[in-house]
Amino acid sequence: MMEEEYDRERLRNTVQACMANEDMKWYRFLLRNAICACPLRDEEEQAVLSGSMQTAEELARQFDGFTEPQLLLRKLGINMVYRSEELREPYLYMAIYEPAIQMVYLNNSILSLLREFISKNNLGIFTPIKDIERLALFHEAFHVLEENTPGIYTRSRMLQRKFLGVYHYERGLDSASEIGAIHFSKIMTQSTYSPCIYSRYVLLALGLIPLDSFLPNV
Amino acid sequence: MYEVIAGILLFVTFLGLIYYCMKGGNLLVGFIGIAILWCIIGMIPMHTVVTDVFQTSVASYGGTIAIIVFGAWFGRILVDTGIAGYIIKKTVELAGDKPLITTLLLCTVCALIFTSAFGVGSVMAIGMIVLPIMFSLGIDKKTALGSYLLSVSAGMYLNIAYVSQFFAVFKSIKYTDEYIRFAIVATIVHTIVMLAFITFNYMRNQKGNKSRARAWTASMTSSSQGGQSGRLNFLCILVPFVPIIMVALFKWQPVPSFLMGIFLGLLLTKNMTSYQIAVEKVQKTLYDGIADSGLLIGMLYGVNIFQAAAKEVSPILQDVMGGIIPTSPVVLVAVFCVLAPLALFRGPLMIWGSGIAVVSILQSMGFFSENFLFALFLIPPVAIVASACPTQSWSMWGLSYAKVEPKQYIKTNLPWAWTIMIIVEILAYTMIGSK
Numbered sequence: 001m002m003e004e005e006y007d008r009e010r011l012r013n014t015v016q017a018c019m020a021n022e023d024m025k026w027y028r029f030l031l032r033n034a035i036c037a038c039p040l041r042d043e044e045e046q047a048v049l050s051g052s053m054q055t056a057e058e059l060a061r062q063f064d065g066f067t068e069p070q071l072l073l074r075k076l077g078i079n080m081v082y083r084s085e086e087l088r089e090p091y092l093y094m095a096i097y098e099p100a101i102q103m104v105y106l107n108n109s110i111l112s113l114l115r116e117f118i119s120k121n122n123l124g125i126f127t128p129i130k131d132i133e134r135l136a137l138f139h140e141a142f143h144v145l146e147e148n149t150p151g152i153y154t155r156s157r158m159l160q161r162k163f164l165g166v167y168h169y170e171r172g173l174d175s176a177s178e179i180g181a182i183h184f185s186k187i188m189t190q191s192t193y194s195p196c197i198y199s200r201y202v203l204l205a206l207g208l209i210p211l212d213s214f215l216p217n218v
Numbered sequence: 219m220y221e222v223i224a225g226i227l228l229f230v231t232f233l234g235l236i237y238y239c240m241k242g243g244n245l246l247v248g249f250i251g252i253a254i255l256w257c258i259i260g261m262i263p264m265h266t267v268v269t270d271v272f273q274t275s276v277a278s279y280g281g282t283i284a285i286i287v288f289g290a291w292f293g294r295i296l297v298d299t300g301i302a303g304y305i306i307k308k309t310v311e312l313a314g315d316k317p318l319i320t321t322l323l324l325c326t327v328c329a330l331i332f333t334s335a336f337g338v339g340s341v342m343a344i345g346m347i348v349l350p351i352m353f354s355l356g357i358d359k360k361t362a363l364g365s366y367l368l369s370v371s372a373g374m375y376l377n378i379a380y381v382s383q384f385f386a387v388f389k390s391i392k393y394t395d396e397y398i399r400f401a402i403v404a405t406i407v408h409t410i411v412m413l414a415f416i417t418f419n420y421m422r423n424q425k426g427n428k429s430r431a432r433a434w435t436a437s438m439t440s441s442s443q444g445g446q447s448g449r450l451n452f453l454c455i456l457v458p459f460v461p462i463i464m465v466a467l468f469k470w471q472p473v474p475s476f477l478m479g480i481f482l483g484l485l486l487t488k489n490m491t492s493y494q495i496a497v498e499k500v501q502k503t504l505y506d507g508i509a510d511s512g513l514l515i516g517m518l519y520g521v522n523i524f525q526a527a528a529k530e531v532s533p534i535l536q537d538v539m540g541g542i543i544p545t546s547p548v549v550l551v552a553v554f555c556v557l558a559p560l561a562l563f564r565g566p567l568m569i570w571g572s573g574i575a576v577v578s579i580l581q582s583m584g585f586f587s588e589n590f591l592f593a594l595f596l597i598p599p600v601a602i603v604a605s606a607c608p609t610q611s612w613s614m615w616g617l618s619y620a621k622v623e624p625k626q627y628i629k630t631n632l633p634w635a636w637t638i639m640i641i642v643e644i645l646a647y648t649m650i651g652s653k
Contacts, residue, residue: 035354035437036320038311086621096433110436136434143432163312171314174354177432202436 008121014214015126018200019193021216023186024049026196027179029216034175044159051153052176056183059145066188069137076144077102080137084108092202095136097143104140106133114198117205127197135195138185145184146177154180225538227259228531232579236572239564242609245571246513249520252575253527260531275526276519282382283515286336288476289379291507292461293340295480298503299487301457302331302344304450310351317355317430318420321362322413324348325369329409332373334458334479336380337510341370341612342619349620350437356430361419363620364631367613368412371604375401375408375642376462378472381596383514386522387569387577388592398466400649404642408601411641415634454486513611521574528575532582545585551647554594558639559632561598562607569595570603593651597643606635 027049031037040048066072073080078097083105085091094114096105115129146152154177157170182195189195196216203209235252239245257267296302309327313320328348335344345366352362374380378393381401385391460482464475480503484490489499528535544550554567564571577595580586586594604610608617608624617627 035351036310036315038314091621092437093433093435096431098431099429100431139434140432147429161314169314171316174315178434181432181434199434199436 011121011211012123012126014211015123015197018197018215019126021194023053023183023194025218026194026216027052027182028218030179030182030196031173031175032218034178036174038159038171038173040159048158048173048176049179051158052179053183055153056142056180057187059142059149059180060184060187063145063188069134069141069188072141073104073137073144076141076148078104078141078144080104080106082106082108085110087113087206092206094132094198094202095140097140099144099147104137104144106136110202111136113205114201117201123201127193127201131189131191132198134189135185135191135198138188139181139195141188142181142184143177146180221534221537224259224261224531224534228256228535229538231255231259232572232575235575236566239568239572242563245517245564246520249517249524249574253520253524256524256527256531260527260534262527262530266530271526271530272523275522279386279519279522282385283518285382285472285476286379286511286515286518287508288473288480289334289377289382289461290337290339290511291504292379292476292479292483293335293337294503294507294510295483296331296335296458297340297343298499298506299454299483299489300450301454301483301487302335302340303347305331305455305458306344306347306351308455315355317352317357318417320355321352321357321365321416321420324351325365325412325416326409328366328369329372329405329412331458332370333376333405334378334461335373336377337507338514338611338615339506339510342615345612345616345619349616353620354433354435354437356432357420358423359620360622360626360630361416361423363616363622364419364627364634365412365416367610367616368408368415368605368631368634370612371600372405372408372412374600374604375404375596378461378465378475380600382472383518384569384592384596386518387525387574387595388588390588391592393465393472395466396653397650400646403645403649404597407641407645408638411634411638415631419630449488451486451488454483457483457486517570521570524574525578528578529582532578535579536582536584539579539583543580543583545583547586547590547647547651550586550594551643551651554598555640555643558598558602558636561602561639562628562632563609564603567595567598568603568607570599571609573598587651587653589653590647590651593646593649594643597639597646601639601642602632602635605638606631 028045031040031045031048063072070080079102081103085107087109092110093107094110095107098105111132114132118124118127118129146155155172157172158176159171159173161169161171163169185195200214204211204214231252235248238248253271257271305327306324309323310320313323328344331344348366349362353359381393457479460479461472461475464470464478465472484496484499490496544553557567561567566572566576569577573595577591580591606628608614608627617624
């Protein structure tokens with residue numbers, strides 16, 4: 001972890017301000033800033049956001065009884081393993097689902113980093129440490145459910161595009177799948193805050209963003 | 219009797235140099251050390267050593283060093299002003315969410331960028347944008363790294379700064395129209411093999427499974443990766459090609475061509491809106507560009523010193539090795555194609571390694587034209603070393619960044635690199651080497 005020290009009071013105030021952020025704001029930020037983002041018109045952006053969230057809500061209703069993600073993953077025939085990666089891009093993932101081998105990997109290095117960061121800065125009252133792993137597993141469970149649901153919105157080609165202004169084609173959007181997974185994990189864990197905050201913790205803890213950039217700017 | 223003993227000693231030290239280079243020894247130190255040894259063995263007069271070997275050889279290299287420095291500076295402009303990031307971002311937007319098409323397009327675009335961008339810093343900076351995109355698309359790390367490094371090397375045939383390095387060894391060679399025609403064909407061949415590499419490895423990894431890994435990541439955002447790319451003018455996509463266009467079409471010299479590219483790069487990225495911003499950007503990119511190329515320049519000075527020493531002892535070398543080296547160009551081309559992996563680990567076919575001794579010996583034999591030797595030795599550093607060898611500076615960075623084992627990298631890339639080597643070597647011989 002970076003040795004950088006923050007004014008803890010300022011950090012707590014920033015996190016508290018984040019808690020009040022609407023989900024839409026986080027998702028819009030994700031949609032606009034994802035590594036493979038593509039420019040969207042306002043109505044397209046709204047449609048993708050609504051479609052992804054509705055998909056997550058529908059699946060959450062279907063699997064309402066599963067309070068523990070391990071049970072859901074077991075029911076879906078997915079194994080779960082912990083492993084450690086270096087704390088640098090492109091290995092800053094909390095969990096990853098490998099469909100080819102039906103496996104979900106949890107990244108111990110990042111999970112430990114998060115736990116340490118939350119404890120050290122007394123952020124547990126806003127974002128309890130026990131939530132992290134559950135959120136990560138429900139997140140990946142959503143991706144498993146996507147695999148098992150042909151025609152699901154988040155994996156569909158929902159955008160109409162033209163190549164060189166002439167040739168029409170349809171394309172999908174990776175961020176739609178991510179928004180669905182984040183929203184699904186939030187509903188399943190009954191969190192009052194957006195799980196997106198943990199991504200910001202990781203970047204802040206590693207000194208990859210300044211505290212001033214912690215809040216999503218959309 | 220003295221000549222026989224000296225010949226044997228030169229041959230033994232030549233083998234020692236190959237061993238030293240292949241073991242990863244520092245090239246600058248190795249070349250200077252062997253130059254001193256060869257001067258001693260050849261009993262070269264002290265005045266010749268301090269004048270011709272260690273002074274004139276280096277002093278006469280100024281023009282090429284200038285091209286390398288300006289090329290590296292231009293590379294930094296492309297990266298630091300966000301032009302490279304912008305082009306990559308636009309490519310990803312166009313390709314959509316299809317991993318194979320995105321990777322094919324990204325690598326083709328990178329190959330085009332590296333026809334002008336130069337320096338390990340540029341390769342690293344652009345790699346830090348491109349590789350995470352490929353990883354996030356589910357491309358496995360050895361395919362992602364292998365294809366990115368193949369795309370970097372694909373640009374090198376046309377890269378003025380890269381090709382200029384060879385002018386130190388082959389003094390009469392110039393970046394002429396004839397060379398550009400060959401370089402365009404070589405780039406196309408290299409790119410086609412690279413696209414086949416990506417498609418083959420992608421299909422093999424998919425094994426009929428259309429799904430790819432999905433991760434909950436805390437990655438940097440696209441805006442932070444692309445630098446200032448969000449606010450750039452669409453015309454800036456032309457900037458990477460300015461130096462080549464100026465040299466090839468308008469017959470400008472390389473340095474003013476790079477300066478034109480630097481000027482347009484700054485102008486189109488709004489870095490000339492105030493004097494202060496322009497000066498800051500100019501200073502930072504120049505400083506970083508020189509830092510990027512500093513070690514390379516040192517190594518090239520070492521090459522020049524060694525080559526001057528080899529020239530002084532060439533009569534002895536010719537007596538010792540003249541009988542065992544083929545004198546037919548076609549046979550030599552065939553030997554290079556068959557023994558291509560000997561360029562790996564700075565081996566005897568790699569001019570920027572122990573191969574410089576082989577070049578010196580071949581030059582001293584007097585059987586081969588400079589055009590032929592240039593064509594022969596130009597290809598292994600690009601097709602084999604930059605495409606499949608872990609000792610290439612930017613490959614070392616890539617292996618560490620993507621966490622790919624060197625053995626895995628060689629195993630994945632070498633068959634494709636070897637294919638490129640055979641095709642392009644034959645093309646080089648027929649298009650520029652047989653004149």
